[in-house]
Amino acid sequence: MASHIVGYPRMGPKRELKFALESFWDGKSSAEDLEKVATDLRSSIWKQMAEAGIKYIPSNTFSYYDQVLDTTAMLGAVPERYSWTGGEIGLSTYFSMARGNATVPAMEMTKWFDTNYHFIVPELGPTSKFSYASHKAVSEYKEAKALGIDTVPVLVGPVSYLLLSKPAKGVEKSFSLLSLLGSILPIYKEVVAELKAAGASWIQFDEPTLVKDLDAHELAAFSSAYAELESALSGLNVLIETYFADIPAESYKTLTSLSGVTAYGFDIIRGAKTLDLIRSSFPAGKYLFAGVVDGRNIWADDLAASLSTLQSLESVAGKDKLVVSTSCSLMHTAVDLVNETKLDDEIKSWLAFAAQKVVEVNVLAKALAGQKDEVYFAANAAALASRKSSPRVTNEEVHKAATALKGSDHRRATNVSARLDAQQKKLNLPVLPTTTIGSFPQTVELRRVRREYKAKKISEEEYISAIKEEINKVVKIQEELDIDVLVHGEPERNDMVEYFGEQLSGFAFTANGWVQSYGSRCVKPPIIYGDVSRPNPMTVFWSKTAQSMTSRPMKGMLTGPVTILNWSFVRNDQPRFETCYQIALAIKKEVEDLEAAGIQVIQIDEAALREGLPLRKSEHAFYLDWAVHSFRITNCGVQDTTQIHTHMCYSNFNDIIHSIIDMDADVITIENSRSDEKLLSVFREGVKYGAGIGPGVYDIHSPRIPSTEEIADRINKMLAVLDTNVLWVNPDCGLKTRKYTEVKPALTNMVSATKLIRTQL
Numbered sequence: 001m002a003s004h005i006v007g008y009p010r011m012g013p014k015r016e017l018k019f020a021l022e023s024f025w026d027g028k029s030s031a032e033d034l035e036k037v038a039t040d041l042r043s044s045i046w047k048q049m050a051e052a053g054i055k056y057i058p059s060n061t062f063s064y065y066d067q068v069l070d071t072t073a074m075l076g077a078v079p080e081r082y083s084w085t086g087g088e089i090g091l092s093t094y095f096s097m098a099r100g101n102a103t104v105p106a107m108e109m110t111k112w113f114d115t116n117y118h119f120i121v122p123e124l125g126p127t128s129k130f131s132y133a134s135h136k137a138v139s140e141y142k143e144a145k146a147l148g149i150d151t152v153p154v155l156v157g158p159v160s161y162l163l164l165s166k167p168a169k170g171v172e173k174s175f176s177l178l179s180l181l182g183s184i185l186p187i188y189k190e191v192v193a194e195l196k197a198a199g200a201s202w203i204q205f206d207e208p209t210l211v212k213d214l215d216a217h218e219l220a221a222f223s224s225a226y227a228e229l230e231s232a233l234s235g236l237n238v239l240i241e242t243y244f245a246d247i248p249a250e251s252y253k254t255l256t257s258l259s260g261v262t263a264y265g266f267d268i269i270r271g272a273k274t275l276d277l278i279r280s281s282f283p284a285g286k287y288l289f290a291g292v293v294d295g296r297n298i299w300a301d302d303l304a305a306s307l308s309t310l311q312s313l314e315s316v317a318g319k320d321k322l323v324v325s326t327s328c329s330l331m332h333t334a335v336d337l338v339n340e341t342k343l344d345d346e347i348k349s350w351l352a353f354a355a356q357k358v359v360e361v362n363v364l365a366k367a368l369a370g371q372k373d374e375v376y377f378a379a380n381a382a383a384l385a386s387r388k389s390s391p392r393v394t395n396e397e398v399h400k401a402a403t404a405l406k407g408s409d410h411r412r413a414t415n416v417s418a419r420l421d422a423q424q425k426k427l428n429l430p431v432l433p434t435t436t437i438g439s440f441p442q443t444v445e446l447r448r449v450r451r452e453y454k455a456k457k458i459s460e461e462e463y464i465s466a467i468k469e470e471i472n473k474v475v476k477i478q479e480e481l482d483i484d485v486l487v488h489g490e491p492e493r494n495d496m497v498e499y500f501g502e503q504l505s506g507f508a509f510t511a512n513g514w515v516q517s518y519g520s521r522c523v524k525p526p527i528i529y530g531d532v533s534r535p536n537p538m539t540v541f542w543s544k545t546a547q548s549m550t551s552r553p554m555k556g557m558l559t560g561p562v563t564i565l566n567w568s569f570v571r572n573d574q575p576r577f578e579t580c581y582q583i584a585l586a587i588k589k590e591v592e593d594l595e596a597a598g599i600q601v602i603q604i605d606e607a608a609l610r611e612g613l614p615l616r617k618s619e620h621a622f623y624l625d626w627a628v629h630s631f632r633i634t635n636c637g638v639q640d641t642t643q644i645h646t647h648m649c650y651s652n653f654n655d656i657i658h659s660i661i662d663m664d665a666d667v668i669t670i671e672n673s674r675s676d677e678k679l680l681s682v683f684r685e686g687v688k689y690g691a692g693i694g695p696g697v698y699d700i701h702s703p704r705i706p707s708t709e710e711i712a713d714r715i716n717k718m719l720a721v722l723d724t725n726v727l728w729v730n731p732d733c734g735l736k737t738r739k740y741t742e743v744k745p746a747l748t749n750m751v752s753a754t755k756l757i758r759t760q761l
């Protein structure tokens, strides 16, 4: 009986890769220093899996930035603007694509399926040239082999790669990306040939798009791609890995008929229907990689339940062809519970991070093989029972209040235009009001203050005065820049979800439970283990303090319930919507307290609203209904004169515009710069809707400083579509990852562009 891991976190147990990358980018360390950190991480991961007894250990799941960008590099599909001249792609071209450079903006980034991981979107067109330009997959395989570990090299599958791409600028939207299959397959063949020559006996192609709603043409691409690769792959065991949802019946049929493929991987956690498909027909002689250990949460597996699922599959695939696996790459969970010193033993016993999941996979494989570790299973059963019965999990009152919300509507009584009129009487803002999204640069000094306060190295008074000073600095900067609606800069926040979770009950926090979000950026999702309530006001003190420093309106800044939910590890013992309603009630209290404290503009960020959208269209309506309802619950009780803003990050909004309108916010700020003005149609809808809209006028994810002309040009383009009186001017997102030397000139240009255009109206 064998065990397999789909993929493993790259950042390291203490985010070693993040620090190495950032120091390299800052010019503080060399490429060799970076490579050394990377090599050490890879070898420790491989060794750890080997020691745990994992048979099929993945390689090439490490990345300096992103596995899709790695594939773009492998294929030599570098967009022209990076002036790459061929040969093996070096770090400078690679990081320019990822992050932009002084002269050229980065490639677009978008969410990886329904996770909080972002990948770099390939830009392709009919004239795209391909060449084998990154030998990373092969060198990683050899690197592991040199350590005595024979791995399964993992590649993003050719069809998923194309389906995740977008037509490059200037290329017809109707351009068929799949028409490039014939051009990229020769490179895949070269890679496969090299892997074989290096001694690989297995290869894994990740083809997660197979779980999406695909049309016949797209499905046919899978059949032809693998038929084309068949001879190149002969002699290898070929695993096609799917994950993140049930696989539709048609796709299952296509997948299990692919030529040259010997093994299929499925997400059994999100795939109750997939199990039925597998049970009703599974091709003889093929391997079944059963992803029973959840790669997307931090809960200890229910080993007894998994074992019985696995046992029921033995007769389907045959004892020797059933492989115990994870539901998806473990890069979507935290790294190692061993480093958790803050969590108490009870909660810890309920959890399993990547390193523990590796052990669970192996324990299950051994149990299937008749070597059941009774002690391990018994401890697991006891932990599960303690979680079920713990009084820390249940709060009857909250439970009742949240259940009572179902089915009701919760809307503000007055319509948005009338509300905006009432607000304008109080706020008296100029046309094209300027604002920012919330956070200002988080300096080293600021992080030190927070860290020392947390560690009780400085007193509360010292902490408060340091934060006040920071807020004052941010307020003064904004006044000098002549921004209209101010923010306090969020200096007291480490993270927009953690900050709230730490003050809500039902949440637990890890010290090192980091998960990669994009590039070197990681998030540390809170763990929602119990019913959620708000014992005390969370932001009122800081917002009041900030407002007292200026006569301009100061935005109260909250994170919305859907985003808190989507960016947390959520309990798996009740439906997601129930947890979301509980959070909404807690945020509602905060909104009302801010209003009572005299805050006239409150921004409730729903950065991750779209992120929670189920992968399958048939499930969208239900999710959007409770998600949008949760948002409205937070602010349905405020006065007309209180202006509710919301903010959303990189997303494709076209298909959810009606839900966004249904949120009924007074002003929406939305990321725009990196998505090539795809949102124009959304703005058009916005005109009809009448709410304020602030599509970001520049990209904050890049250090590049936009010129006044460039911003003015963007504003003019927006004005061609939008009414003057609904448009707001703001950056794409929060500024916390930028430096003051970037933020000040960028905002100066943003304000001058706005003023210039005001004079032209």
Ligand code: GLN
Residues within 6 Å of the ligand: 437, 438, 439, 490, 496, 557, 605, 607, 647, 648, 649, 733, 734, 735, 736
């Ligand atoms: N208010 C948050 C900030 O500015 C919003 C961040 C986000 O949308 N991701 O940091």
Ligand code: ZN
Residues within 6 Å of the ligand: 437, 607, 647, 648, 649, 650, 671, 732, 733, 734
């Ligand atoms: Zn954002």
